[in-house]
Amino acid sequence: MINKRILSIGCLLLSFQTQALVPPQYQEPATGLTAEVEAGLQLNTGNTQSTSFNGRTRLIYDTKKAKQEALLKAYFASDSEKTTAEKYDVQLQSNYKVDSGYFFGRGEGTWDEFGSYTRLYTGSVGYGFDAISSYATKLKLEIGPGYQYSLAKATTTEPDPDANTDVIVRAAAKFEQRIHEYSSFTADLTAETGQNNSAVTLDMGYKNILFQDLAFKVGMNVKYTEVVPDGTEQVDTVTTFNLLYTFQ
Template sequence: MRALFYSALFLSAPAMALVPPNYSDPEKNLSSEIELGMQYTSGNSDTSNFNSRVKAIYDGDAARHEWGVWGYFASDEDETSAEQYQFQYQLDYKLAGSEYIYGRGDLKWDRFGSYTRKHTFSSGYGWTPYETKDSELILEVGLGYRYNKVSVSEESDDDLNKKDEAIFRTAAKWEHKLQEYTTFTADATIETGDVNTVADLKLAYRNQFWADLALKFGVDITYTDKVPEDSEKTDVISTVNLIYSF
């Protein structure tokens, strides 16, 4: 018995020596997540909707890259009532501290929106004025260009027919950890041009319930100051999604 004990101790000693006492896993530069949500209602009316999102972030020593692809589809009584797609990319070139210079592109297609296409390209300056263990606030200001395509071929307001305009962009991103596995985020953006102003607010409550799986409740509100006649200025999309992170 004593010989067996010393043999086990001898064999485990080299393995223990290979792992330093203060060892921690290497930092993960690349993170990704897939988000899916679906809802179906039957009875007096048959409605269904589906939304998905793929997001990837590569955080290097000198720069941070973020990609995102969104899709949203809804139907009512076998007729499509909403169809929206969006692609986003942002590059942050890191400066001293939390400061950075960014360049980004947002491409949006909305079949039933007041504008069927809205493509925005901008660059500017970002920084983190407030950060604690549980909270973070990021601010951005910049200039850019926006391409708009109105949802009707003819419009009495000549301003709405103008497809190209320069914009001034401001953005604020707030993240707060409510508990160990729950997080609240708010992402607000305002883009002001000589013709139109577009404001977007994304609110999300996220609960990590098992390993790499999370449940997210989200609301996306978009306000467009000038829209064609018989169009709403405010669009709201509410979602309940399952997220897988890897």
């Protein structure tokens, strides 16, 4: 009987100690890491005419003082005879947060065997801030100088083109609108203005959540380049229909 009482008292004390070590309101700390993986069908118009497969991976590591973001896109298409599209995009951005906004460093690289420019590398720095930041609506604005390297596509009139370098000013607006609990719309507008060339890119997407971490996404990327080689078009569009999975 005494042993049972001692055992009961010991269990009670152990329970109290456990509650003291782990408060009722305790929650596991957030890692700050988010990953998105999507893949699906692609329709191209402009310099590339094809229907093909595309993939996209986005990694974000967000903390109180900084935010790191990496984006990788891959496009590939072929018909019964040959490859008709092959393009890879890599974007890396690091934000250092301050009270009024953030300072950023950004690097981009594009390898496009069928585009007006087969190689395009851009590095930029600058300042960004939240113009609107609410649960339903978000708008970020960025501006800063940069440097760009580009290699035009070989043509019959220019079979061995020289690479071009240019100092640019990059301005970007990143908009996000939550339509309701399960769907959202995003639109990123970027303008890169240089002495030798300028380009404007609009990247839009509509996402609808199917399950907790799985969503259906429709995207459209439109890019206008002011100066392009002979025989190529100024406007390229990419339309995608993807399934997107989010890891948090």
